[in-house]
Amino acid sequence: MVAIKLPKKLIEVALPLDDINIAAAREKSIRHGHPSTLHLWWARRPLVAARAVIFAQMVNDPGFEPSLKRGMNKHDAQIERERLFEIIRKLVLWENTNNEEVLEQARAEIWKSWRETCELNKNYPQAAELFNREKLPAFHDPFAGGGALPLEAQRLGLESYASDLNPVTVLINKAMIEIPPKFAGRAPVGAIPDNQKQINTHEDWSGAKGLAEDVRRYGYWMREEAFKRIGHLYPQVDLPTEYGGGKATVIAWLWARTVKSPNPAFSHVDVPLISTFILSSKKTVFQNCYC
Ligand SMILES: C[S@@+](CC[C@H](N)C(=O)[O-])C[C@H]1O[C@@H](n2cnc3c(N)ncnc32)[C@H](O)[C@@H]1O
Structure with missing residues (x-):
């Protein structure tokens, strides 16, 4: 029987924990653009920690592994690890959450490690199915809760799946990882509110910006409508x-x-x-x- 060859992952060897901890603590004060403002969920994991953990689980450790005949000598591996740590340090900054340059660098490392794993397993009987160098493994969090992990897996370029016993979390995850990609790059379709200050008039509808604009427009309409009906209770x-x-x-x-x-x-x-x-x-x- 041919055994699967699994290189050690970075997370099994070392992580820049102090940097991750500082960024995760800072994230608690983020009030804009964070899923916690979409819906409260207890035990929600910080997004930046989820991002760092998934990255470090996908990237191979550079250290030498005699059984697999891969990796570098101690000195070079330390230098390479430090390079990967630098990527993590940038990746965990909240400001870089949508920084495509930083994300692309992380995604490229994930691909590089995956291709190394595919190469090691090219003689495995089901290699075509399990070690396709053109297709990253998908990610599934069966206990997804607030969805930090599947959201970050998707951001790092993995096909992401989430499930949970609780229908509320299913709704949160649908709103975060299933619906936005369906509207990626599309312009908003909702009626522009009378109050122009409420809307974002820029024309860049990349990513989920068009969908976000539609949600904003709908929110404005709801607010106006609520004000008409129950505004007298809030003098x-x-x-x-x-x-x-x-x-x-x-x-x-x-x-x-x-x-x-x-x-x-x-x-x-x-x-x-x-x-x-x-x-x-x-x-x-x-x-x-x-x-
Ligand atoms: C600690 S939370 C997960 C938190 C999540 N990782 C996050 O970042 O928000 C654990 C989740 O497991 C779910 N759960 C518990 N038992 C389950 C089961 N048997 N099947 C599916 N989900 C389950 C709960 O509903 C809860 O949402």
Whole structure:
């Protein structure tokens, strides 16, 4: 029986963990363009960590493996590993999430490793099916949850599949990895909103930009429509001067029972039975309650 020859993967030998950790921690503060703003999902993995892990699982370690007669001597392998680490360091920067130059470099390394694996296994009986140098192996996360892994596998050029027991995650994954590629490169079709400021008028509809624009247009339409129907429940209030003064739209109400004040001088005043008016105590969020 011919055994499959599997070169050691980079992830089995070394990773630039500090860089990955720093980037993963930074990602938590990303509020724009992150799937966590599409739908909350617990135990969601940071995208950049998923990206680094998949890359390091797909790329062969450069170290010498006598049994496979592949790889480099210790000194050269260390230099080569450092080159691969540099790719990972760029890959995990959030700003590079859609940087085609960086992604292409990573994809090229994945292809190079795959072709080395195919070459090692060219005499395997099912080589044509299992080790096709023109077709990367597909990726499947059967417990996909928030979809960090299949999304990043797709970004790195792998055909990506996701499944999960929970229909909510199935919907999240459909929205992230199944639907966008169907509209890749297409211009938006939704009606342009009256308020031009709401729309992105540039003409570059590469990737999922056209689809994103359509979602934005639809969101604008929904907002306007909701405002027409229930806007009267969200009136404008006067902001205290310490919060900049002027008017602001109320977006949430605290519900509380009230009792008449026990103080005879204020017996006509309704007192809310509530222990705090603070909605958030985080420094960066201005969410106090005005009653
Ligand atoms: C920890 S989460 C996965 C998180 C995901 N990797 C991410 O980055 O968001 C585990 C997932 O496994 C799913 N799961 C648990 N048991 C399962 C089963 N028997 N079949 C399919 N999915 C299952 C859960 O619904 C949950 O979404």
